[in-house]
Amino acid sequence: EPEVTQTPSHQVTQMGQEVILRCVPISNHLYFYWYRQILGQKVEFLVSFYNNEISEKSEIFDDQFSVERPDGSNFTLKIRSTKLEDSAMYFCASRKDSPYGYTFGSGTRLTVV
């Protein structure tokens, strides 16, 4: 069964540092997403990406966040200057086409200290 792969599984970083979270979506999927889940809270939408550009972003996805698909396979989420409140599980997800549900990666647990 095809998988969405995320690395690293856990990252600890100091406040103010930049982090890059990496994802390899399923190869024939067309739509890519980043979601996050703060401990004990709901899964929240950050950004969707289609045809090599951002298609939608949430209020959470401010100027500190960016996404890229640098080489046609990897899909990255960068947080430029991390804050304590960025500590969460970050999930990458991809979808083949409408109306299918997402396949999620295993997530990256980001801890900002």
Place this chain on the structure above:
Amino acid sequence: QKEVEQNSGPLSVPEGAIASLNCTYSDRGSQSFFWYRQYSGKSPELIMSIYSNGDKEDGRFTAQLNKASQYVSLLIRDSQPSDSATYLCAGPPDSGGYQKVTFGTGTKLQVIP
């Protein structure tokens, strides 16, 4: 803003019983909903999708969509301890193709051996 509401639980059922999980939504025009299972510390896993009014069965799982009453439910027959997890209702996908979904807060299910 499309809203998806779930009772956070926990919902406790004895092993072998039927677990009934419910979700209500705000958008009358919604067409598609998804149920995800999330074990503690893990990523959401798609278990059921439903795209039309009525019931959809897959093994021990039955999803029900009632558009008139704006609710979606998931029935788990012959509940097993391994079904103990948080169940996330997600939907509806936004129109326009990119189709991000909104997740509910999840209902925690505990199956008692």
